[in-house]
Amino acid sequence: MSKSFLEVDGLSKVYPDGQGGELTVFEDIRFALEKGEFVCIIGHSGCGKSTILNVLAGLDEASAGNVVMNGKEVKGPGLERGVVFQNYSLLPWKTALNNIVFAVQARWPKWSKEKVKEHSERYLKMVGLDHALNRKPSQLSGGMRQRVSIARAFATQPELLLLDEPFGALDALTRGVIQDELVKIWEETRQTVFMITHDVDEAILLSDRIFLMSNGTNARIAESVKVDIPHPRARATIFQNPAYHKTRDYLVDFLVNRSGSALPEKDGSPKVVEPAKGVAQPEPAAAEPETESETAARAVNA
Amino acid sequence: MASLNVRAALLSVSFLILALGLWEMATQPPEAQTGMTEYEMLMGGADQESRVPPPSAVIKLAWTELSNPFYDAGANDKGIGIQLAYSVYRVLTGYLAAMAIALPIGFLIGMSPLMYKALNPYIQVLRPISPLAWMPLALFIIQDSDASAIFVIFICSIWPMLLNTAFGVANVREDWVNVARTHELSPIKTALTVILPAAAPTILTGMRISIGIAWLVIVAAEMLVGGTGIGYYVWNEWNNLDLASVIFSILMIGVVGMLLDLALGKAQKLVEYKE
Ligand SMILES: Nc1ncnc2c1ncn2[C@@H]1O[C@H](COP(=O)(O)OP(=O)(O)OP(=O)(O)O)[C@@H](O)[C@H]1O
Ligand SMILES: [Mg+2]
Numbered sequence: 140m141s142k143s144f145l146e147v148d149g150l151s152k153v154y155p156d157g158q159g160g161e162l163t164v165f166e167d168i169r170f171a172l173e174k175g176e177f178v179c180i181i182g183h184s185g186c187g188k189s190t191i192l193n194v195l196a197g198l199d200e201a202s203a204g205n206v207v208m209n210g211k212e213v214k215g216p217g218l219e220r221g222v223v224f225q226n227y228s229l230l231p232w233k234t235a236l237n238n239i240v241f242a243v244q245a246r247w248p249k250w251s252k253e254k255v256k257e258h259s260e261r262y263l264k265m266v267g268l269d270h271a272l273n274r275k276p277s278q279l280s281g282g283m284r285q286r287v288s289i290a291r292a293f294a295t296q297p298e299l300l301l302l303d304e305p306f307g308a309l310d311a312l313t314r315g316v317i318q319d320e321l322v323k324i325w326e327e328t329r330q331t332v333f334m335i336t337h338d339v340d341e342a343i344l345l346s347d348r349i350f351l352m353s354n355g356t357n358a359r360i361a362e363s364v365k366v367d368i369p370h371p372r373a374r375a376t377i378f379q380n381p382a383y384h385k386t387r388d389y390l391v392d393f394l395v396n397r398s399g400s401a402l403p404e405k406d407g408s409p410k411v412v413e414p415a416k417g418v419a420q421p422e423p424a425a426a427e428p429e430t431e432s433e434t435a436a437r438a439v440n441a
Numbered sequence: 442m443a444s445l446n447v448r449a450a451l452l453s454v455s456f457l458i459l460a461l462g463l464w465e466m467a468t469q470p471p472e473a474q475t476g477m478t479e480y481e482m483l484m485g486g487a488d489q490e491s492r493v494p495p496p497s498a499v500i501k502l503a504w505t506e507l508s509n510p511f512y513d514a515g516a517n518d519k520g521i522g523i524q525l526a527y528s529v530y531r532v533l534t535g536y537l538a539a540m541a542i543a544l545p546i547g548f549l550i551g552m553s554p555l556m557y558k559a560l561n562p563y564i565q566v567l568r569p570i571s572p573l574a575w576m577p578l579a580l581f582i583i584q585d586s587d588a589s590a591i592f593v594i595f596i597c598s599i600w601p602m603l604l605n606t607a608f609g610v611a612n613v614r615e616d617w618v619n620v621a622r623t624h625e626l627s628p629i630k631t632a633l634t635v636i637l638p639a640a641a642p643t644i645l646t647g648m649r650i651s652i653g654i655a656w657l658v659i660v661a662a663e664m665l666v667g668g669t670g671i672g673y674y675v676w677n678e679w680n681n682l683d684l685a686s687v688i689f690s691i692l693m694i695g696v697v698g699m700l701l702d703l704a705l706g707k708a709q710k711l712v713e714y715k716e
Pocket of ligand 2: 188189190
């Protein structure tokens with residue numbers, strides 16, 4: 140059996156319940172990520188998604204189980220794993236540019252000042268913030284702050300990117316624009332991403348696979364849903380794809396009707412589901428996966 | 442309509458003129474009298490001397506003192522500038538020594554709940570002690586009045602700095618510490634590039650409180666130890682019954698205290714940040 144890039148094995152988290160007993164938030168979490176994959180995890184509030192992500196980041200410790208990345212056990216935080224927090228976590232006394240410089244310097248301490256600056260500016264440009272380099276976070280809107288935060292994470296080129304509801308605090312309009320930017324920057328870099336979201340559409344737009352968590356306590360990752368929609372994708376056109384609706388219906392049904400009782404396979408790994416299997420793609424055989432409208436949409440977005 | 446600032450300035454000046462005018466009138470010598478009473482003759486007219494001087498006398502004195510603030514004509518006759526310089530020197534020495542101890546220990550206490558719990562009882566007992574209560578002990582142990590005054594400044598400025606540093610450090614947002622952790626910063630680098638700037642506004646608030654207290658305490662300390670300094674000067678002029686000089690030096694204590702506070706206020710502005 141070939142080893143995956145990231146292997147999570149038997150993770151569980153137990154808290155004291157305050158009455159002398161124990162409270163198992165989640166248990167026996169098992170999954171694997173391959174290099175270059177974009178995976179989202181969805182589940183009801185409180186089932187332990189953030190805790191799992193923090194364990195992967197090394198910021199929190201699991202009660203049992205382990206995480207192995209590239210054959211090495213994850214113990215504590217590290218630069219090979221970048222995190223984008225829900226509340227941006229920019230250092231408010233530094234400008235947008237210096238927040239990224241700070242991270243890039245930590246990643247490559249030997250780089251010259253000019254190289255660090257140039258590299259940082261390039262990533263700020265990627266998220267469309269080249270006009271706001273010297274503004275402090277308090278002078279930026281929520282959406283702009285989250286862009287800086289995303290640029291910071293991508294700029295350090297971690298092997299695994301962890302995003303905890305990065306768009307949770309943004310209005311729908313801004314959220315859409317930044318989703319497009321994330322798609323773009325991910326298409327360019329093809330980094331491995333593990334992301335928490337509550338938004339089904341966002342998950343479909345971005346992911347290769349979507350993990351569905353059952354409700355806590357004793358939550359599990361019950362299913363791994365494959366998203367059969369070719370890259371590159373665009374927010375404006377993805378709903379024209381029949382696979383999109385099949386996938387969406389499946390996810391919503393899980394969240395509304397089945398998340399209370401769903402269980403993974405007997406061996407603890409998530410059930411693999413392909414709700415859009417066999418659905419005809421717009422141009423299934425073509426080497427060029429883009430439809431005309433997708434091309435048009437990308438031209439508009441560019 | 443003049444701006445608020447202009448109106449406020451006009452009002453300030455009118456208050457000043459009004460206050461000085463009342464003061465001047467209240468301290469006029471009695472109407473030229475035809476003769477002295479028996480008592481006054483016995484006192485040799487000294488009663489007039491010991492009146493509170495009018496502002497005009499204080500201003501005249503201020504003018505002569507300030508036009509040559511650094512003259513030195515022996516132990517009991519030095520310019521106001523020299524006396525103030527002694528006091529400022531003592532305050533700054535004690536204050537900097539307190540800083541050198543309070544900031545690192547405050548960091549330690551702020552970072553480590555264990556150290557906080559272990560040291561807190563001592564801090565709580567030592568903090569409410571009037572700094573002047575240390576003076577006899579300091580004089581006995583140090584055997585030097587100048588150093589004892591500095592020690593008293595040290596002991597009174599240490600607490601606000603220590604407590605504010607500990608509080609600021611302990612309350613740095615966990616997210617920012619996590620940013621440092623995910624970027625694998627060393628503990629020293631984390632302390633200097635994340636925790637220090639994050640806690641700086643709180644630390645500076647403590648430093649500003651400390652300098653204010655130190656300036657309050659130095660006057661009393663110098664009255665006790667004598668020799669030099671603005672506190673000694675006030676006391677000495679009182680013994681000379683030179684009330685104009687007393688009033689003048691009281692004003693100078695206020696001015697210097699304000700300048701020290703302004704300097705720390707500026708420093709505070711420099712490290713402030715908006716979230
Ligand atoms: N210190 C703690 N003591 C006890 N229980 C805790 C503690 N910290 C977290 N929990 C519990 O762990 C569970 C998982 O929390 P977590 O933040 O991981 O949930 P989540 O899935 O990210 O939720 P959300 O979608 O709302 O962000 C919650 O039910 C919470 O009550
Ligand atoms: Mg969460």
